[in-house]
Amino acid sequence: MSLPALLQGRLTLPLISAPMFLVSGPDLVIEACKAGIVGTFPALNQRSSEAFEAWLVQIKQALQTFEADTGKQAAPFGVNLIVHKTNPRLQADLEICKRHQVPLIITSLGAVPDVVETVHGYGGLVFHDVATVRHAQKAAEAGVDGLIAVCAGAGGHAGILSPFALVSEIRQFYHGTVILSGCLSTGRDIATAQMLGADLAYMGTRFINTQESKAVADYQQMIVDSSASDITYTPEISGIPANFLKKSLAVAGLDPNTGKAITEEVADSQKSGSKELNLGEELTAPKDGASAWKSIWSAGQGVGSVHDVPSVAALVATLHEEYVSATIEYAQLSREYALKIQGGF
Ligand SMILES: Cc1cc2nc3c(=O)[nH]c(=O)nc-3n(C[C@H](O)[C@H](O)[C@H](O)COP(=O)(O)O)c2cc1C
Incomplete structure (x- = not known):
């Protein structure tokens, strides 16, 4: 398992609540981080850089208060920046992230060494969305800390590759953090993502259906x-x-x-x-x-596994239970498999 030091020991589950245009905002992020998973949102969910900065202040204050009140450490949060010529706010938003030392920057559409350098300069991490091996190679060369393998069936701008194909090809040349995205909805899916070779699971659609999401x-x-x-x-x-x-x-x-x-x-x-x-x-x-x-x-x-609209806290508790039972079940199965490896399947 390859987790950056900044995330180690800070999570209750190896899970990121993915950034979603018009869906994720401060309420979702704050509750995710309080529950011990990485909460994220796209900077462009706010209409201006000033309003984006106000959200960052709100998130940081809420998490500081939570930590002071409970003595618990909240999980780090992240911001998604669109690194593309159609995003005129990139430089301004990046400066704001630097000023507020946003722990995790998720870049999509372009992996730019300058952005990576700026974020590393203040001690932050950069995870980058990739849907193809060529993009994964370019992002790895740009020095990102993690590759988000956006596979077939994901919400938003999905890829078309099977996770079995994309994760295993990425693993052949990349030894940083791999995050799996696409159709993950349950705690068992998180465990399965790890069995497949990913370090972290990335869930979007499942978090649209939470009480703190901005979805109608x-x-x-x-x-x-x-x-x-x-x-x-x-x-x-x-x-x-x-x-x-x-x-x-x-x-x-x-x-x-x-x-x-x-x-x-x-x-x-x-x-x-x-x-x-x-x-x-x-x-x-x-x-x-x-x-x-x-x-x-x-x-x-993954919509077929989403049947309710719980609070983020309740959802993370359920995912945790499912994750624990999936890993216990697999531990039992692996004893069976070990015997079969010797005696034949
Ligand atoms: C409504 C919606 C909006 C999204 N908007 C963004 C976005 O602004 N930036 C981004 O990097 N990914 C975006 N995504 C992709 C998610 O971050 C994530 O990769 C995807 O939802 C994972 O697949 P899943 O929905 O099957 O869990 C969006 C996904 C959805 C469903």
Whole structure:
């Protein structure tokens, strides 16, 4: 297991609550860190750098108060920065992270040595999202501390590789921290991610359905009502392929299986609307009132394991119980396997 010193002994579970556009904010992050897992949010969930900084202050104060009141140590928190030319706030937001010494920076879309240098300069960590081996190699060369293997079926901009393929290829050249992302929803999934060779599990969709998430109740109910076959992987909504709930595509007047326009009115507005990657602003609505991420809802194929909307604290307690029973069960099985290794399966 390869965990950076900054995380060692600080977690109740090897788990990160993943950053999610329009979904994760201070309430989710604070409760995650209080429960002993890494809580994260995208800087762009706030409309301006000043408002982003205000969230950082709020999170730091809440965690300091928690530590003073309970004598317990909260888990470190993280911020997701989009390292892409469409994000004009990158430098300003990075400066703010430096000023507040944000423990973990999660970069997506570009692994830039300058960003890594700045974060390492104040003692922080950089984990970088990768969906391909080529991107993993580039990020490793840029000196990141961890690679987040974003595999098939993940919520948001998912990859297309199986975790068995991506994690094992990454492990052939990378000895830093590997974090597995995509369809992980239970404590057993966390244990399985570790068996697969990952050090940490990364969960997005499961945390959309928590009381502290910013997702509206209809979104959460749609997740409860959905299973893997209710997810469509399409580039139509945000310019690069992402997973969306079919029912939300249908409500927006789009073909639920492709995300493409099915009416003339929608087709016209799509032609004039932006299909460029533009994470700084919500994308142009394909139909009045429907905008990507805001009412066309993203979720991963793991939705079939999400049946409720607990508090973050209750969810982490459940994940912990499931993780413990999965590891105990595996310890028992491994005795059986050891006998079979000698006597044959
Ligand atoms: C609604 C939604 C929004 C997301 N927004 C972001 C984002 O802004 N930045 C990012 O790096 N990843 C984003 N992701 C991806 C997650 O961080 C994570 O990789 C993914 O949710 C893991 O897969 P899972 O949902 O199957 O657990 C988003 C995912 C979802 C579901």
